[in-house]
Amino acid sequence: MLRAIMTVILVALSGYVFGQTYPSKSIKLVVPFPPGGVADIIARPLAESLTTHLGQPVVVDNKGGATGTIGASMVANAPADGYTLLLGTANEITMSPTLFKSLPYDPNAAFTPITPVADFPNVLVVGPSVTSKNFNEFLELIRSKPGRVTFASSGTGSTNHLTTVLFASQVKLDIINVPYRGGGPAIADLLGGQVDAMFATLPSAMSQIKAGKLRALAVTGGIRSFALPDVPTIKELGINGVVVTTWNGVLAPAKLPPKITKQLHDAILHVVDDPNFREKMMAVGVEPISTTPAEFATRIRSDYERWSTLIRRNGVTVE
Structure with a gap:
């Protein structure tokens, strides 16, 4: 009788554990660069606000090296469960695939784009x-x-x-x-x-x-920066083709379940709209932004095509 009761309890507990909604534990936000850089400046207030909106700690983990590819590789090879995320940049997602002869991940297939969070x-x-x-x-x-x-x-x-x-x-x-x-x-x-x-x-x-x-x-923006309104754009000065803005965005390992993708996307939208987060970003010249996951994927593909063409045409190589 006691054994039967214990079995029922264990089954119930097991169902409870597996039935818990995401997230049920802390989340790691990997920054593929050392502390103190631009990505780190963005990641820390982002993680702080996400902790509030998701109800679980979001912890920044700096994994610098090889132009961001070490940290990106770590996320690419993590389980697609929403507990390991990447604050990605154009470097390791759209530039490195052409710069390096081989990468431990395929930027076009290794990640689930969620949304950009910053542009500058x-x-x-x-x-x-x-x-x-x-x-x-x-x-x-x-x-x-x-x-x-x-x-x-x-x-x-x-x-x-x-x-x-x-x-x-x-x-x-x-x-x-x-x-x-x-x-x-x-x-x-x-x-x-x-x-x-x-x-x-x-x-x-x-x-x-x-x-x-x-x-x-x-x-290099398409319009003047809100942070430097008196400084002209290169396009204004008569030179076309040098419109460049850099994004930082959240990505997860490939094949992240759609339900978790949506939950993360919704939480990040709340962060981007948070006046406190916006104030911190704009103080350093960063514009908080967000898109749909599909729009983010389109931007990644477009940037990859642009930079890969430039790199090949000019023979840029990494030693």
């Missing part, structure tokens, strides 16, 4: 070693010194490096790329006068621009 342009900034007061003066400086003006980047194949390649190819300029291991060291040398310019991500350069230590000459 790059900003052309010059350091104290450059006396040019505006974009046209700087353009003339480059033309007067072919092969001598240096542009920093956070690494070969990074968003700011490929924006530099795109810019140079559109304007037919001979400039030098100086790759660094991250945006922080690149901006430090720009401030120190070791390099001349950089297409920095706006969030990484905002504080130095506001402090007057870097001079912003142009932004």
